Amino acid sequence: MNYQPINFAEKLSKFSEQWSPKIIAQMNDYHLKLAKIQGEFIWHDHPETDEVFIVIKGHLKILFRDGEVSLDEGEMFVVPKGVEHKPVAESECHILLVEPAGTVNTGNVVNEKTASHDTWI
């Protein structure tokens, strides 16, 4: 039989909501998630886990309390666990996240930006 690949563009075409990561795959107890982001997120950290950001399209800046990193398409960064960060994207940016299943987008903070952590697309 022919198995189906997971196509990032096709998955991204299925939603428009920003700051709301959608699960596209599971590997062991980790999820791979696509998200569309634009504007400024909130300062937060993930006390229990590192978090992988891979830029699929656009430009992402991640602010830290002591600096920042700028990511273009084809670039990635691992935010270490417990490190406060604030993602910022001037124009809409598409990212792939890799993190443990159950990881909440706002980490240690719960507010109006907190999205579902178990929505598959």
Added chain:
Amino acid sequence: MNYQPINFAEKLSKFSEQWSPKIIAQMNDYHLKLAKIQGEFIWHDHPETDEVFIVIKGHLKILFRDGEVSLDEGEMFVVPKGVEHKPVAESECHILLVEPAGTVNTGNVVNEKTASHDTWI
């Protein structure tokens, strides 16, 4: 300070060896690895872990005992743990792997295709 992103193209420019994944990042106890592959790999499985394949450039086919999946750039697949598979690429293909640190490329098989599992680039 300005932190440095991990750039796939820049990392890929640093090696030409095929079938020898190079670690570019660690997230918790997982590694992200880039590999250049061409031709037919060997049948093997990873008894302890799922394995993520993401195609960065080119075209990858993964054969299974009961079928296959074809992946182009911007597509991914998760090979479940314990499932025999055989990656094949007609022309050179660049892939990003996500798997637990220590995962050996030939899984349950050790032969001349077995590469280092702890080479950073």
